[in-house]
Amino acid sequence: MDDIIIAILRSGTPLVYVTLAGVIAQRAGVWHLGLEGLMITGACATILGIYLSGSVVLALIVAIAACVVGSILFWFVIEKLKANPIIAGLGLTGLGLGGTALAVQSIFGTQAAVNAPFGLPRLGPAFGSYGVLSVFVLLMPVFVFAMWVLLRRTRFGLKLAACGEHPFAARSVGVNPSAMRLAALMIGGVFCAIGGAELAAGSLQIFAQNMTSGRGFMAFAAVIFGAAHPVGAAFAALFFAVVGAIGIRAQLIFGDNVPHDLLLGLPYIATIFGIWLSTRLRGGNKTAASFGELRDY
Amino acid sequence: MPATRDHPQPALRCRDISVNFGDVTALSEVSADFAPGMIHAVVGQNGAGKTTFARVAAGLIRPDAGEVIVAGNAVRTGNVNDVRQAGVELVHQSFALPPSFTVAEAMEFGASGSGFLYSRRKLEQRWQAHLESLDVKVDDRARVRDLPVEIQQSVEIARALVADAKILILDEPTAVLSPSGIANLFERIEKLKQRGVTIILILHKIREVLSVADTVTVLRGGMRVEGPIDCAGINAGQLAELIIGSAAPREINADDRVALTGAGTVAHAESHSADTTAIPMLEMQSVSTHRDAEGPALEDVSLVIRPHEIVGVAGVEGNGQRSLVRALSALSDLAGGTISFEGTDVTRKPLSGRRAAGLRVIPFERNVEGLSLSSALWENWSVRELLQKSLLALIKPAELRKRCAQALTSWSVVYNDVSQPAGALSGGNAQKVILAREMDDDARLILAAQPTRGLDIGATTFVWQSLRSARERGCGILLISSDLDEIFDICDRVIVVLSGRIVGDFSAPYDIAEVGAAMTGAVR
Numbered sequence: 019m020d021d022i023i024i025a026i027l028r029s030g031t032p033l034v035y036v037t038l039a040g041v042i043a044q045r046a047g048v049w050h051l052g053l054e055g056l057m058i059t060g061a062c063a064t065i066l067g068i069y070l071s072g073s074v075v076l077a078l079i080v081a082i083a084a085c086v087v088g089s090i091l092f093w094f095v096i097e098k099l100k101a102n103p104i105i106a107g108l109g110l111t112g113l114g115l116g117g118t119a120l121a122v123q124s125i126f127g128t129q130a131a132v133n134a135p136f137g138l139p140r141l142g143p144a145f146g147s148y149g150v151l152s153v154f155v156l157l158m159p160v161f162v163f164a165m166w167v168l169l170r171r172t173r174f175g176l177k178l179a180a181c182g183e184h185p186f187a188a189r190s191v192g193v194n195p196s197a198m199r200l201a202a203l204m205i206g207g208v209f210c211a212i213g214g215a216e217l218a219a220g221s222l223q224i225f226a227q228n229m230t231s232g233r234g235f236m237a238f239a240a241v242i243f244g245a246a247h248p249v250g251a252a253f254a255a256l257f258f259a260v261v262g263a264i265g266i267r268a269q270l271i272f273g274d275n276v277p278h279d280l281l282l283g284l285p286y287i288a289t290i291f292g293i294w295l296s297t298r299l300r301g302g303n304k305t306a307a308s309f310g311e312l313r314d315y
Numbered sequence: 316m317p318a319t320r321d322h323p324q325p326a327l328r329c330r331d332i333s334v335n336f337g338d339v340t341a342l343s344e345v346s347a348d349f350a351p352g353m354i355h356a357v358v359g360q361n362g363a364g365k366t367t368f369a370r371v372a373a374g375l376i377r378p379d380a381g382e383v384i385v386a387g388n389a390v391r392t393g394n395v396n397d398v399r400q401a402g403v404e405l406v407h408q409s410f411a412l413p414p415s416f417t418v419a420e421a422m423e424f425g426a427s428g429s430g431f432l433y434s435r436r437k438l439e440q441r442w443q444a445h446l447e448s449l450d451v452k453v454d455d456r457a458r459v460r461d462l463p464v465e466i467q468q469s470v471e472i473a474r475a476l477v478a479d480a481k482i483l484i485l486d487e488p489t490a491v492l493s494p495s496g497i498a499n500l501f502e503r504i505e506k507l508k509q510r511g512v513t514i515i516l517i518l519h520k521i522r523e524v525l526s527v528a529d530t531v532t533v534l535r536g537g538m539r540v541e542g543p544i545d546c547a548g549i550n551a552g553q554l555a556e557l558i559i560g561s562a563a564p565r566e567i568n569a570d571d572r573v574a575l576t577g578a579g580t581v582a583h584a585e586s587h588s589a590d591t592t593a594i595p596m597l598e599m600q601s602v603s604t605h606r607d608a609e610g611p612a613l614e615d616v617s618l619v620i621r622p623h624e625i626v627g628v629a630g631v632e633g634n635g636q637r638s639l640v641r642a643l644s645a646l647s648d649l650a651g652g653t654i655s656f657e658g659t660d661v662t663r664k665p666l667s668g669r670r671a672a673g674l675r676v677i678p679f680e681r682n683v684e685g686l687s688l689s690s691a692l693w694e695n696w697s698v699r700e701l702l703q704k705s706l707l708a709l710i711k712p713a714e715l716r717k718r719c720a721q722a723l724t725s726w727s728v729v730y731n732d733v734s735q736p737a738g739a740l741s742g743g744n745a746q747k748v749i750l751a752r753e754m755d756d757d758a759r760l761i762l763a764a765q766p767t768r769g770l771d772i773g774a775t776t777f778v779w780q781s782l783r784s785a786r787e788r789g790c791g792i793l794l795i796s797s798d799l800d801e802i803f804d805i806c807d808r809v810i811v812v813l814s815g816r817i818v819g820d821f822s823a824p825y826d827i828a829e830v831g832a833a834m835t836g837a838v839r
Binding site (some may be wrong): 173176177180184186189191 | 373374375399412414415416424
């Protein structure tokens, strides 16, 4: 049983962090499809940082800086250049996937995976068999709670939600929706960096091209599934991780009796099912009316 | 100007304010001084610049030139925080509260100071007390979207007063209210005046101005034509003259004048009764619909419209008007009942079938439902016939452009080229394009939903004349409007909707008090 829970936490934790980034962006009115690109940027920067500097702290700082810069770029394109956020988000994802590959190629002269000498600090023997997990697994509920407080129990959170839902209302009490979106995206950048770091260095110590393999999009699905509520979305992300773990377990049990690809596809099927279910339950997403568009009024 | 006893320092002073939106001049060198502790009205027709003026004063729009001076101190124009700091608050026409917020959250997000973190209970206690002090009776855990409009407005006023507001500007606060709701609002405003708040009301009904305001300022075409002057020194006729101006686009008859300015009671001189023996153009029998997000469902609605008849639908917005239009145009499924056009049952016919039978719709949102703003004028105009043709029927753009040009010219649309996008037109011209499309010779039953909303005098009277001439041709017309003066002026019969039901049926001469009472459910 423990090994299943460990597997779920390993695959679920990076997803939860990236989901939180999606939640705060969604609340500010930005449909964030650049999560995938920021996540892989965080993963790559962490491994390269550890490899080149030998310091986890320095590596995390580099990863966060890279993701925050990526988020500012995203904000600039959608807010100042008025690009469609959906397209710009997909562009950011492309930039992240291609940029990380290019970085690895230009530093090592090869497309092969990069191994770091060590990863993020682990919980250690005090946690028994869970000691193999990284400290960010333990911090995950703390960050979820912190995000909930920020969004649901501070005036900042109310203003942010107003910017997403009714920007004119925000403007008429003196809030600048554009600045609030920048803040939301930058905070999201930090979480994407942590999510990417956890993915690459939480249980592994490796960066491979395209290693996020759609997790950023799954995180976005969790945002929608969880109605942009930090706790709801975090549970949605964990649900996807559970389905993924079941898929892997099923492979071991059924072997070749069930097509391998079908089981690997389970998390994605669950994602589609989850979105369908959440639409059924809530009668459509409340932000769907402005699908993807930034609104100023 | 030094403050003296005769000339106390104005609470709000606007000097030479000019605002341009692109080529359009919204305000041109408008100056006005508003004395403290009084109720000031700013009136004018649509397009006169009233809302722009309010937004400049509230810091939402930075004027191209001019100064805003609050209690003797110039504020940075176009800076909401500065203006709010100085004690100026604006209540918007269509309220600016996020719909999913609870009342307490809506209060809190615009507040300043007093802590960073809050608990739900602390928040509710704080704002419940504030709401009680203003005599607003609402559960502060209720969500904004679930509140009736009158309560929403009270909440928005309470939101504006969370800080120590000295000047409260209300932009067309009466537009969405029933007559009794207006009376309640004015009572509330009188109380605020007694507390020492200076009130500036943006209005467009003379009746309302004279019943509540101390002074009146008239805007026309972005210019100040009069005021602020003492309301005691002016009568309704003079005010109407100032609002409409002598250079009105065409002769406006006496009733239309009254209806445009709300200067009195519409006499409804040209009332005529429809032939009750004729086959009804529309007959709805016990129609019910399912509830959806856009408003209440229709419940047991029966309605007959005969040829040569304009039937008005009065009611506070959100009481089933949209459901009615959707049910008639086959955009929603009926839960029960039948609909027939000229004796033919069309209950199961889709919109295309109903349009073939002569149904035409002038929709609520002309820029969303009525026109495709990015498409060319000729495309917008010709969809009527193109949609009636078979899927593979040949389209002849050259011919359509030519006919479109003829049609638009005969409807006196001002445009450059039939290939220009519809979004480039002004509101009045855009509405005329819709009229040119929907009021063709084959039209039998016309649904006109808020056809004059946001239009200036010329365009408004144009729409009224068009509806009247369609009536002369024998069409049946359903006019949905939240402007009672408009309804009384041009309708032969008026029904009142409340929560998806028809609760009143009136014919001329109309009594505004009776119709108003029906709108709020005070009778029957």
